[in-house]
Amino acid sequence: MEISGAMDFHCEEAMVLGRGMRVLTGALIVACVVLVNRGASNGAPSARSLPAEAVKDVVPNRVMTWNLCNPCEESNADRAAEIARYAPQVIGLQEACARDVEKIRDHLESLHGLVYHVKYGTVLRNWGRCGGALWSPGAYGQAILSAAPMTDVVNVEYPHGGSEDRGYMAVTTTVGGRSVRVFNTHLAERRQEAVRADQTGVLAAAVARHERAIVLGDFNAVPDAAELAGMWKLAVDADPRCRPSATGDCEPTTDWQSKFDYVFLRGIVPMGHGVHPTPHSDHHLLHADLRIT
Template sequence: MFAKGTWLVLGAMIVAGFALVGPSASTDALPVKPLPSDAVRRVVPNRVMTWNICNPCGESNVDRAAAIAAYAPQVIGLQEACVRDVEKIRDNLEDLYGLAYHVEYGSVLHNWGRCGGMPWSPGGYGQAILSAAPMTDHVIVEYPDGGSEDRGYMAVTTTVGGRSLRVFNTHLAERRQETVRASQTAVLAAAVARHDRAILLGDFNAVPETPELSRIWALAMDVDEQCRPGLIGTCEATTDWHSKFDYVFLRGILPLGHHVRPTAASDHHLLYADLDLSRG
């Protein structure tokens, strides 16, 4: 029999071990699912994607990688992303599907309950951008008011469709925090306005006609050309609760087409678009 002190030490080691690997690590041993027959086999140079991967949802990073690999965009903006999860997603994309990506992080919160690590060294949480081309001029900006949780945006310069472009990725405050989102879009719009051609990816937690998005609409268009304020049309939902919260905004760039793909790996759908970089 172990002494009482020994059991306490063993228990602490078990808890510390779970915290170190993070909440989603146990699901990564799931069998790899084959990609659909029409899946893309190599990176599409003019394709960009945004996806809130849902955290904490306990989903497999193997399944997340498979969902991305089926469409193989040049650039992917992830929200609710833990650094450790993104590292595994990137490794799975390369090891299982031969898709190599660079990665930059936009962590604005460090939380071991969400992202693992130790209480004194928690994992980073926020946004991430994966790009098949190298990225430069990486910035992370935390909004002065995040609402109920720290929020921010990140930006990089990378290549899309053979052109060097500024790419932003953001996650705005939660649904019922309209005034907070309005202050956040003021900060974000000021940054985007400095670029004649830019791509803005993210989960805005707001449907198109909400006032807090007016500054963004004044600068850019969404890839869904039938979904914008004042236009009679049907917005394609990007969430399991049938709302349009996720956007690929374009400034000085035109869309060729877009697709929304529900996935069991998140409560947000994948949204990807192919872009026309020759016109703007």
Template sequence: MKLTARVAEVLLVSGVLAATIAPPAQAHAPTRAHTRDVPLRVASYNIHAGAGMDNVFDLDRQEAALRAMHADAIGLEEVDVHWAARSEWRDVAGELAKRLGMQVYFAPIYSVDGREFGVAVLSKYRILKAVNHEITRLSTQDPNPVPAPAPGFGEVELRVKGVPLHVYVTHLDYRADPSVRVSQVADTRRIMGRDRNRKVLLGDFNATPDAPELAPLWRDLTDVEPGAPTFPALKPVERIDYVAVSPGVAVRGAEVPDTLASDHRPIVADLSLRR
């Protein structure tokens, strides 16, 4: 049956109006998956060059401790790469990464005739970019050291389920005199201050959270409080190991696992990356 001109006109107008007021296609609407925060578990662990609290080198023991953390990214301090007999001249960073099925970036503090010692980041996510920054150091390899810029402040760029994240790992000076740490904190703030992304700082700071030399860090970052000390591992009495986060990174919880695989205990934190 043929439509009359009037009926055809009404249907045409109705179609135009429907197209005008129809909601936008679902492809353009934000979905729950795109707005939800992204969970991330991170850890910081001074691994004592592969030796436990008993001072015995045992990479199997450290692998087990790291695996038990179920972390997506781990900052390691006191890492040997063909450094000395104490770690059997092995590539500790590379071996742990291979065993755990993680990517690795090693940032040497010292490189001497093919021997290296420094910090590292292990990551379940692909490392897109990495930089070994210089900060002030007082060398343990120079018989007459003076404070000077030296490498060993590692940074990696990750993309965690589409969210950009920069992870930093550091090991600050161990001496009782805080003057070198004061300079290192200033260097750290300067370097990280250039980075406008979400940031996580992992490391052994060799100072407690209330130390005056660390106070400037807490202007920029939030110290993740795990509720327990980290050093020494056997009967810990102070926290000198850290996870710290920038705005855009929320803290869901943190803990200090009970392990003697190193002379430190690790700190593990559950975070959320805000989209």
């Protein structure tokens, strides 16, 4: 009887302890859930959530041009954040490594809710600029990101690149609800005026075939430089005050206070623009809002 009673007591005690452990385990689970949720509310969002500053939509009549600076040790997440701040419909990038552009596009979608298509205007493969394997260096050149699909992609390398291969790319996409031809280029480096003049001739001939066109890029020349005359005959700057003369009032787009970056418009009306210095490049972001008739 004493043995049986002892066994009954221990079994009952074990059952109580078992219930207690289940209660304790449940309490711990609840506490963990509370802590995780509290951590998320304090700035640690889950992998699927967007930050509070997520843009989620583009400005449909806005275009942008930006020379990324290369080689530069910059974060592609920071670059994406700069672009997302203005959320253009179309972005033309220069000095762009294909691998970096892909990451920028991914960050724009995952961190800011902005979804872009991308096309590349590779002019060379360069390990020093874009990394990769020595036998397979990364692609380098221009890129266009567009919120709308792009068609009729053309990638042209200039016959004379100067000290480094250069070229232009062109796509047909939608800006302001209308189909338009968009060009993106990067001309030869400074102190290579004759080379840039040849390049501008090639580019201008292509632009002239379209009644309506947007030309983005880093032209490496100030507005009154002789090599830009061919572009000024065809198009106007997105800033109506900027003209190729001493009376023009052109905002600088570089850290050395020169205007090298342009949004040239052919058959399109400028509605506003902005020049935005950034710590992530020696070129400023330049955006323009347009009315396409």
